[in-house]
Structure formats: C-alpha cells, structure tokens
Amino acid sequence: MKEIKVGIIGFGTVGAGVAENLVNNHDVISGRTGINVKLHKVADLDITTDRGVKIPDGVLTTDTNSLINECDIVVELIGGTTIAKKFILQALEAKKHVVTANKALLAIHGKEIFECAAKNNVDVFYEASVAGGIPIIKSLREGLVGNKINRIYGIMNGTCNYILTRMEREGVDFEPVLKDAQKLGYAEAEPSLDIDGFDTAHKTAILSALAFGEWFGMEPLHVSGIRDISLFDLKCADELGYRIKLLAIIKNTDGNVELRVHPTLVPKTAMIANIHEVFNGVMVDGDTVGETLFYGRGAGRKATASAVVSDIVDVARNIASNSIGRVKCFTESKLFNRLVPMDEIKSRYYLRLTVEDTPGVMAQITAILAENNINISSLIQHENNDCNKKSVSVILFTSIAQEKAVQKAVTAIENLSSSLDKVKLLRIEDI
C-alpha cells in the first residue's frame, strides 16, 4: 500500500483535531482509498502542552524545515498572514503539496500562492477555509461544475450566528451576549475579525473566485458586521416575518456580479433563516441545479479537521494516481462581465428612524423618499406609551430601490431638524 507522509505545522485546536483524525481513522481512510495516509510530523513552537491527543512517539517536533523536507503533504494550520505564508511558500518551493485552512491568507495572497504552486507543479487545497466541515468548495468546483452560478448566500461565521441566535431567542442585547460568547469560547477576546464581518468576507472572496474564475481579493467587497444590530431591530424584523443574519451575498445578474457581506433581513420561511447557533449554511443557486443548501458546523476542532483530512486524502489520491493538478487549486477563467459598485446595487431596505413625536414629521420623511423614487412597502410605528418620551421609532420596509438613492434619502432624513439619531439601514433579501 502506497504510503503518503503528512506533516502538520501548528498544533493548536485544529492541528490537534487533524492529528487525532488521521490517527484514529487511519484504517477507515486506508480502507476507502487503498492509501496509507500517515501522520509523520507535527511541528509547533510549544510541544510540551498536552493537547489531549495521543500521537505516536517521534511525531512532535519544533523543526519545520525537516518536516517540510520529509513529508509529501504539508498542512498549514497556524493561521495569520505572515509566518503561515512563509511556510506555505517554502513548502511549495520544495515541491511539497499544501493543505491549509487559512482563509485570510488565501483571500489576500491567494494569487501569489497559487502561482507558486503552479510553477512547482504541486497541489494547494483549502476546503477548510470556508464553512468548516461542510464540503462546499468541492461541491462548488466539482459537484456543481456544470452550473453557471446565479447566487450564493452564506452564513459562514459561527460566532455571529451564535450571537444573533441568542439575542433573538433570549431577548438580550448585543453586548451581554457577546460577553457571554467570549466566556464560553465562541468569540475571541478581540472579536472584530468575526463580528465586523471580515472573516465572512475572506470566505466570500474565496467562494466568489471559484464561482466566477477571478481571484477578486478583498478590495471589491462591501463589508459590514453585526455590532450595531440591536434587539429592537430583531424584534421589528420578527414582526414582519424576518430574521437578521450576517449574510455573504454573491449575486450574478446577467454577468453583473455583486459581492457583499452585511447583516440582512431574510424571511423566516427560508431554509437559511433556520440555521441557528454556531452552525453554518451555504445556499448555492445554479442555473442547472436550482437551489441547493449545504449545512453543518463551520468551525471547531473536529469539523474543521474533517475538511482538512478530506483535502489531505484528495492530494494523496492525486499522488497515488499520479494526477497532481487534476483539479487546479484555482483556474483563471472569467465567467462574468463586471463587478457592480455598491452604489449601483438594488435591494429592498429596512430603515429605522428615530424622530421627534410631533406633527408633520412623517410628511417630511415620505416626501424625501418620494423625491428619491423609493416606495414604502410596509411601515411600523408603535404607539408612544411613554408620555415623557419625545422621540418615536419609525420602521420602513422599502420596495426594490437603488443603494445610491437610499443613501441619499437617509442623509436627507438625518439632516431634518426632527431627526434625533442616525438612521439604521439594513438590507433585505427575499430568498
């Protein structure tokens, strides 16, 4: 049986999970593939801390050079965009195949890494970089290969989905839920990467590149996070049959592609609105397959390990059948016309206004909307029961309108003397 040596750089949460999976399920993998996929080395600066994984003697090392030298497949699991990049390029130059879960690195430096892989005729696989254990990359570029991609909607950040789920279920505001999520280990001490949408954006950059054949990077993405979502917003959305999710939106309308990440109102009846807690889900709408949904754990030691191991086995199968590059790590092939600037997108909108509770205000607001050709599809204004309160919240749902016009209207409303706070603008997707 052909032996393939695997070396893991980074013995953290995911690294330990991958090592454990390769050891515990070694026989399952060899039974299914006829290949001896062997954990040869695991490198980390710290090789004394107990990670709760029993791995064979002699596997742990601090020496990444020997690891790269001795292994067929190098698995990068340290994260970040500096040392990780150095190790990956070093492995590629040494003609070693690379498996990584590093979404930030690929979103930003993907082109350089893939060019280096092509030059050295080796594979780079990265299933675990998007939506953890869900085989979405394989599904997109193999399972749905015959499809033009119309739309992808993704809930791809477990931290955000966990926070929004708890806010909605328990009726608690953002800050206390974030604090609790941090205590429970579902959110980082520095949570910005997750809650400000950047992690989702990295994954969006990867999926959109695979869908449309151009490595866009981060620059064309509109990104906003969930920090400003209040419990009141969730309640207003709920009242009209919607939930708020941090959604990756990749849309292709006759070759015009939108790439954006923002909190989005989605109808409660949509499958994707029913993805709760830390789970991830990606809806792919292809011209042939129609609507599909892929659901599972988007993070965590074991689920991420499942995806990393599937990549390791893919490379091992390529080595065993002498077919490196059978599915290229990335294929440039422009399958769209142009990227739509954010100003030009069309959407339905949720606008929450905080205004004076006095006569004439609604007339001013509706006049501004009319001037900007924005139609109101529904409106909530509750009775002001607090006689001391001089402000009132008005929630507007619009029909389809252009972003530019809506932003202009929002500015005009905020400039009214009766306006008491910034307008909260959220977008709606009627999936």
Add this chain to the structure above:
Amino acid sequence: MKEIKVGIIGFGTVGAGVAENLVNNHDVISGRTGINVKLHKVADLDITTDRGVKIPDGVLTTDTNSLINECDIVVELIGGTTIAKKFILQALEAKKHVVTANKALLAIHGKEIFECAAKNNVDVFYEASVAGGIPIIKSLREGLVGNKINRIYGIMNGTCNYILTRMEREGVDFEPVLKDAQKLGYAEAEPSLDIDGFDTAHKTAILSALAFGEWFGMEPLHVSGIRDISLFDLKCADELGYRIKLLAIIKNTDGNVELRVHPTLVPKTAMIANIHEVFNGVMVDGDTVGETLFYGRGAGRKATASAVVSDIVDVARNIASNSIGRVKCFTESKLFNRLVPMDEIKSRYYLRLTVEDTPGVMAQITAILAENNINISSLIQHENNDCNKKSVSVILFTSIAQEKAVQKAVTAIENLSSSLDKVKLLRIEDI
C-alpha cells in the same frame, strides 16, 4: 485543448437536460477544466419527437453501437434494469467509461457492474442516482472521507415528500393528493415505486454501501411506504410537535448497522423536518464532522442533469490527467460488524389504536404494553363527541423499545375483543 467525446443513451427528460447543459454551458465547463467536453452522440429509438433542446446536427442517432464505439464516455439514461444493464456492460467491455443515474440497476446489480468496470479498468460514476442535483455521493466518499459514518437520514423521494407536504398543509387525505400529483406530473400513473418506498430504498442501498464498504443490495433493507399514512396520523403527530416524512435511515451503533426506509415521525424543529414539496435532503452525521445536511432538488430534468454533468466532468478530468480509477466506483472495505435484523432494532413508536369506547379497554392495553416492557411517553385520546360512535382512537407515543416487543404487543392488542381495527405503527426518530 483535450477533447472528450460524450454519448448519451436515452433522450428522455434527463437525457435532454444533460444534452442541453453540455451544449449551453460548454464554455463554462471548458473554462473551469481546460477540457473540451463535447456532446458527440445522443441515441434513442425515437429521434423525431421534439424535446425542446437545440443540439448540433448529426448528434442524434438510433445506433447505440456506433455511439459506444465512438465516444469516450457513455451516459446511460434510459432507466430500468434490463436494456440499461446490457448497454452499460457493453460499454464497459468496450473500455468506455460510464455515467448513469440508474439507482434501481445499481442497487440490484451494482456488484456485477463494478466488477466489470474494474476488469476493464474504466470508471463508473453515478452521482445522479441519489438525491438528484445534490452532490451527496461526492460529499460522502470524498468530502467526508475521513469520517466514520454514525447516521444518515434521507428524504430522497420528491413524490412522497410532495404528497406528505400537501396533505399536511392543506389538510387533505392521501388519495386525492396522489391523484392531483399524478395530474401535475409529480407522481407516475403507476406510483408504487415511489410511494411504497422502493425508490428511496434503492438510494438507501447505494448510500449505505458507500458509508460502510459493502454492496448490500436490497435484501437487508426494511422498506415500507406512505400509502397508509392518513391525515389523522399527520394531525396526531402535529399535536405532539412532529411531522411525518418518508425517511431513509442508516444507523451505525458501535458497528451494528440498521438499514431501513419507512414513514417516520421527526420533530418539527429538526432541519430535515423542514424539507418540503419535491425537495430532497440528506443529513449525514460523521464522527468528525458532526451533523451536516445537503439539500436541493432530488429530481427533474435540470437538477438531475447537473449531477450527471458533474460525473461526466469527473471522468473527463480522469481521462485528461490519466488517472482512471483515482476514486474507485466502489471500494469493498467492511467498516461495520453486522447488520441488525429489523426485530432487534430499538426505536420510539407511534401507535394508533382503534378500540371500543367502553370501560376497561385502556386497562387491557396498558397491561399488554407493561407485559412487553414498553413505556408510554405520551398519550392522546380526544373526547368522543359523536354519541353514535362506539369506537375511539387512542394515540400512544412510546419510550425507546425493541421492535420485536412492540410487534408482539401490537398483535396482542389487535387480538383484544375491544380492538376494532389494525393498529397503526409508525416509528419516531428524535433527530
């Protein structure tokens, strides 16, 4: 660019869809793969009927021999287990790769076909045989390759799911909904293959073989369909928070494997309970990845074509990179201990009893359940408001019990003089 010639045998609904996809999305596929996947021939007995697809001149033929002779990949889309088998074996013996959507043929004759493929060193792919456009086979044997499979739950027959969805939503009984489904083309004139569970069973046989490395065939499967599900059953299930779905159940408990297809009560909160209409969904629970769900259209011209084309491209990539057999069409590798006979399974049960509305009946029933060590977890008996009606329905939900004991109790209850009808037995899965 390498050219791969594709021949389709069978120009019916799916055949036309595949031809259309290969022609319309030819540039998408070549852009992504660097391979010219060319529709070379389409064979059918009837080549005059307009299938609404524009295919190049000279492609249509009645001559399957030349098709097999001239093409690299032969796509069998005529269905059935006789002529289809003949064509597939002929193609394999001619050293041609085969793509098929034929679940019945594979479930029954899979071993023979795979042996023939191995002997001739060619590929046989069959993604479209299970759950239409959903890439579940690729996900199972590649995307989740490092996982021991604990459970698979599948809604894999669109006809049954459509009927159950409409019964539940509209409060209409089975027969009229079936008739309407037949009118709309969602059910066959002879609906047995679908509604009696055999189609789902064929798919279950295929998924279980891939999960556990043995081509089980149909023999070990317990199969029952939805013909006897009444609106009253749906309502009783609903009252306790459940829906009834025709479920494929593949379960591995410490190497003891259960394979069954039957109508099943699933909690409304489970993702799989929220798959409606003709849609399919497969939940896979692996030891590493945890719970995943794959959702999409399980049938129809376009969705099925999406899966067939993904197989065609997989073979084309293997031809182009000279890696035939890279992922074997089936790998024997026993990953379980034994199959559990139906008598020995343990489940929760829904029992609907029709009994005399007289004193002492409930005492008799509960005594029988107690004798068989069956615990009642909940019970519904509604007030009998019709004073002329001498019968009453009693709905019991049991705790976990053994099938054998439950069947014994059911027989004993049916033998009571106060029992007025057969007991309706359904199983519950608290997913």
